[in-house]
Amino acid sequence: MTNMFQFWAGIFPKLFGGLIVSLELTALSLLIGLPLGLLLALGVSSRFKPLSWLSIALVEIGRGAPALVVLYVVYFGLPALHWSPTSFLCAVIGLTYTTAAYAGEYLRGGLRSVNAGTIEAGQALALTNVDVLRFVIIPQGLRVAIPSLMGLAIQIFQVTSLTYSITVSELTANAYSISNQTFRALETFALAGLMYAAITIPASWVTRQVERRMSLGQ
Numbered sequence: 001m002t003n004m005f006q007f008w009a010g011i012f013p014k015l016f017g018g019l020i021v022s023l024e025l026t027a028l029s030l031l032i033g034l035p036l037g038l039l040l041a042l043g044v045s046s047r048f049k050p051l052s053w054l055s056i057a058l059v060e061i062g063r064g065a066p067a068l069v070v071l072y073v074v075y076f077g078l079p080a081l082h083w084s085p086t087s088f089l090c091a092v093i094g095l096t097y098t099t100a101a102y103a104g105e106y107l108r109g110g111l112r113s114v115n116a117g118t119i120e121a122g123q124a125l126a127l128t129n130v131d132v133l134r135f136v137i138i139p140q141g142l143r144v145a146i147p148s149l150m151g152l153a154i155q156i157f158q159v160t161s162l163t164y165s166i167t168v169s170e171l172t173a174n175a176y177s178i179s180n181q182t183f184r185a186l187e188t189f190a191l192a193g194l195m196y197a198a199i200t201i202p203a204s205w206v207t208r209q210v211e212r213r214m215s216l217g218q
Contacts, residue, residue, distance in 0.1 A: 008191050011178050015188075018174035019195050022160040025088075025170065029095035029156050034149065036096065037103025038138070044108050055104070062101020067159045070094045075166040091163040095156060102152050110145030111137055147214065150207040154200050161196075171195060 043055030062070070071094040078085060078093075085093070114137050122132040164173030175192040179185035 004187055007182075007184060007187055011182075011188060011191065014174050014178060015171060015192055015195060018169060018171035019199075021088075021168065022157065022170040023199075025091055025095060025160045025163060025168070026153065026157040028092045029099045030153055032092075033096040033099025033156075034103050036100035038107050040100055040104030041107035041111055042133075044104065045111060059101050059104045062097050063105060067095070067098045068162045068165060070098055071162060071166050087163075087167045090166055091160070091168045095159065095163075098159070099152065099156055102155075103149060106145045106148040106152065107141060109148075110143070111141035113144045114140045143214070147207060147211040150203070150210060154203050154207070157199060157203075158196070 040055050040059055043051050044059060046052045046055070065073075071091060074094040074097075075087065075090045078090065118136060118140065119132060122136040127135065160170055161172040163170055164176060167173070171192055175188050179188040182188065
């Protein structure tokens, strides 16, 4: 047991560096993907049919295609278009699209849940359609979608482990590299798993608390 803890102490810095990369990927994907998801949700609900159809297609493809396939398409497809971004940027692009697709569906459900009477009240106050959207529909729709979006954030953090397949040095990639060098895969991935759990378990608990408080407030 002492030997294992000593081994963990030796590999922790490299694994922690990979964890930071995983968190950076998650943060950037959410930062860009959530606003894009809102645009997709609005596009799906648009009365302009070509925009609605395009938005639906983007959402369904993003939700239907496995995240690993999306990463491969970006990583191998962009060089074919004469643009060769870094593997980290490819990972951000791929995860952002996956984030936007799922967020678009969650936000669409949130926007549709807004009570019609609330919308009519805004219109009765002489608000324009744009103002009703900005000050009534979007804020209330976001509130409904928050628990789902928090769950999505946890899923995207876990999905960052797939980016090792396109040579991003995140937590799983570093664990794989260490296990190949030391031939101590069990101890290495056990520590990596604990590091993932240290993020996801508290985040899941917070998500459940938010869901409970929101359900009590309804």
